[in-house]
Amino acid sequence: MNENSEIKKTLQKFILNQCTPDEIDEVIDYCKKNKLTTDFPTVEEVKVLLNEVPKMDNSTADQIFSKILVQAQETEEMETKKFPFKKYLAIAASIVVLLSIGLSYKNRIHTSKINPIINSNEITLQMANGDIQIISEGKKSKVTDADGHVIGKQNGNKIIYDTETSIEKLVYNTLKIPNGKRFELQLSDGTIVHLNSGTTLKYPVKFIAGENRQVYLDGEAFFDVTKDKKHPFVVNADKLNIRVLGTHFNVSSYPEDEQTDVVLVEGSVGLYTANEKFDATKNTVLKPGYKGSFNKNNNNINTKEVNTDMYTAWMNGGLMFRDMTFNSICKKLERRYDVTIMIKNNKLANEKFNASFGDKPIENVLTYFDDVYGFNYTIKDNVITIK
Secondary structure, X not given: XXXXXXXXXXXHHHHOOOOXXXXXXXXXXXXXXXXXXXXXXXXXXXXXXXXXXXXXXXXXXXXXXXXXXXXXXXXXXXXXXXXXXXXXXXXXXXXXXXXXHHHHHHHHOOOOOXXXXXXXXXXXXXXXXXXXXXEOOOOEEEXXXXXXXXXXXXXXXXXXXXXXXXXXXXXXXXXXXXXXXXXXXXXXXXXXXXEOOOXXXXXXXXXXXXXXXEEEEEEEEEEEOXXXXXXXXEEEEOOEEEEEOOOEEEEEEOOOOOEEEEEEEEXXXXXXXXXXXXXXXXXXXXXXXXXXXXXXXXXXXXXXXOOOHHHHHHHHOOEEEEEEEHHHHHHHHHHHHOOEEEEXXXXXXXXXXXXXXXXXXXXXXXXXXXXXXXXXXXXXXXXEEEO
16 A cells, blocks of 8 residues: 555545455554554444445545545645655544545435446446445455355355355345456355356355256356256256256357357256246257257257367367357457457458467467458457458
């Protein structure tokens, strides 16, 4: 917290009541180390007061921070050089003012709780009551429900849900992964889910005895399902359901795609439409090494044998394309690299390609297609224009 930009970022989040547990501890720890006066509240009092401070809009936060800077500047001018940290002490001490402002602000508003302002490139976790938490990658923190009860933990790029929570009814969380990022999730039954870029998964905080283990997917995910014969695992991917007992499989069901693809690596899965009941004698059942493709327009399901590695390479950052149009390839590149691609060559858009890439920058991928097809492209502000 020695850089002004870092102070502003953390304090504004504090004012807006958007700090993660780690950031709250950082603010409190900073204040403790600088030995503020007795007028400053204790660690326990700060935590209690923080829970009472409502979220403010960014405009209000900016105004408050500006006042803090003015106060800090005046304090710095008054102090001698033997107190080099006085400017930051003034800012930290101003948190007392921020808390009182926050409480008076709370008394003036009667609107419902406002969720934090979220950037499009942030991973978010939505609670059952609509509250949204921002998941900061690479950090460790506790995952709590709307009432503050711990239901799991975040360890870097993975969230692990607790199997011992006292929840006795179905309560859903929704995890949203933006373009350009991937994430991992361990459900309460031990099932591991790898989530690809641009994916949303809705799932129970805890699976309930006697109920199917059902989740809702919008995007792409690889499932390593824990076996439980009494509780089938069902993935709802728009109009298609995938039913399993314990297996490894990949599901790709992005809204803009014309079909949902299910690739089975191990075990067995049954495919059936959302308005059907599963019947193993009538529905499509995949064998390992096969892909089932559900056409969203006519509800038909086709199966064929495939190389499963091609459909799971994304978990390690890889990209594989087989007999795929350049237009479809660009859609995958947009999600993978969080860019916008504009194709101004209609002939190229419909050309089909076979290609494989490791975890490489998008420039390497474009260079390959340029060498094969021969086209010009420009990159500006994350917008790629292909001529």
